[in-house]
Amino acid sequence: MAHLLDSLSSISNSNSFNKETVGNVVDLSDVPALKRLNVNVEQPCEQWPSLESNESYTLAVEKGHATLNSVSIWGALRGLETFSQLVYPDEDLLFAINETIIYDFPRFQHRGFLLDTGTHFISLKRLKMNLVSKFDEAMAQSKMNVFHFHIVDDQSFPYDSITYPGLSGRGAFDLNHIYSQADITELLEFARQRGIRVFIEFDSPAHSRSWGRAYDILTKCYSGEQPNHKQGPMDPSRNTTFEFLKNFFYEVAQIFPDRYVHLGADEVYFDCWYLNYISYGEDWHKYYMCDPLNFTEFVDSTNVISTTWPRASAAAERLWSSADVNDVKEAIPRLEEHRCRYLRRGIPAAPVNGPSYCRTEYND
Structure with missing residues (x-):
């Protein structure tokens, strides 16, 4: 065990385990001070994270110092997060950390979280809450x-859109519910600094009625041989549709740095169906045992944080950890502890394990 000096405690202020979760320590009067955390990154810093990014790291906490080694800057970020979660408060020494050596890497390179802002607009502030800082992490x-x-x-x-401004001009709910180019740039940079890729989805060729309010690219529907004045998905029979999409996605490729774009491509028929699922309490068990999917017809800025967290953390643990880390009973105290950590960091994560309390409650 080591006592963290102020220079290190500032890294992890209120980002910690409860003292009793790391063992019963009687006397901390003679523990050494942890004076520094040395971070070593082998490769030059990449500008943007990618699917191929190496997120592995080694963290060693020893008497007097700690060392974090990683191949890439993104691995260093994951290791710093682990370091902050190993730190716990002590009544006498302010903060403390146990000696340990950790070799860590993710099971899956792609560990994603989807938010749908087409059915309910979610403000830039709330989007940043999901990514990171006072809603920071x-x-x-x-x-x-x-x-x-x-x-x-x-x-x-x-x-x-720069190329087709009418898409939002006529396709958004109103002009107050639009993500400007400045908003997009801010969000991309905000995510990049935390090693998070922004994987953009422009649902097509179905789910595209909003596209057709300003530009004539949708299929004209018929009842028998007579037009019925309804519209279907994007019309593949006209060259103008493909010219429109070519120009639009050229813009998308210039704005969004990730190598991948999602096109949706689901439900390409006229009678669409939706899956709506929202629940509460110990529902996270289902997400822990399988791949979760949450459509957001009932989620917007008012409840996206508390509905998502810490439930999504259950999926995140499965995506990062070894395949044999899959016991729900063993995960319960970890998720409970993580929820309390969220509250200490200012994130209003909802209770998910029944009656309990956190020493630091959320205070907006």
Whole structure:
């Protein structure tokens, strides 16, 4: 065990385990001071994280010093998050940490979290809450590394296109529910600094009614041989549709740095169906045992944080950890502890394990 000096305690102020979770320590009067954490990154810093990024790291905490070694800057970020979670408060010494050696790496390179802003607009502030800082580390604390941004849908087109400004001008709910180019740039940089990829989705060729409010690219529907004045998915029979998509996705490739774009491509028929699922309490057990999916017809800025966290952390643990880390009973105290950590960091994560309390409650 070591006592953290002020220079290190500032890294992990209120990011910690409860003291009793790390053992019964009687006397801390003669423990050595942890004077520094040395971080060594082998490769030059990449500008953007990618699917191929190496997130592995080694963390050694010894008497007087700690060392974090990683291949890439993204591995260093994951290791720093682990370091902050190893630190716990002590009544006499302010903060303390146990000696340990950790070799860690993710099971999956893509550990994503999807938000749909086409059915319900979610403000930039709330989007940043999910990525990180006073709402600063919801994804980063759980070592998720992909923000799957389902930005448009039938209901609205909130992306402010440079090439086709009418898409948001006529396709958004209104002009107050639009992500400007400045918003997108800020979000991309905000995510990059925390090692999170922004994986953009422009749902097509179905779920595209909002596209057709300003541009004539949708299929004209018929009842028998007569037009019925309804519209279907994007019309593949006209060359103008493909020219439109070519120009639009050229812009998307210039704005979003990730190598991948999601096109949705689901439900390409006229009578669409939706899956809506929202629940509470110990429902996270289902997410822990399988791949979770949450459509957001009932989620917006008012409840996206408490609905998502810490439930998504259950999936995040499965995506990062070894395949044999899958016992729900063993995960319960970890998720409970992680929820309390969220509250200490200012994230209003909901209770998920029944009656309990955290020493530090959320205070907006």
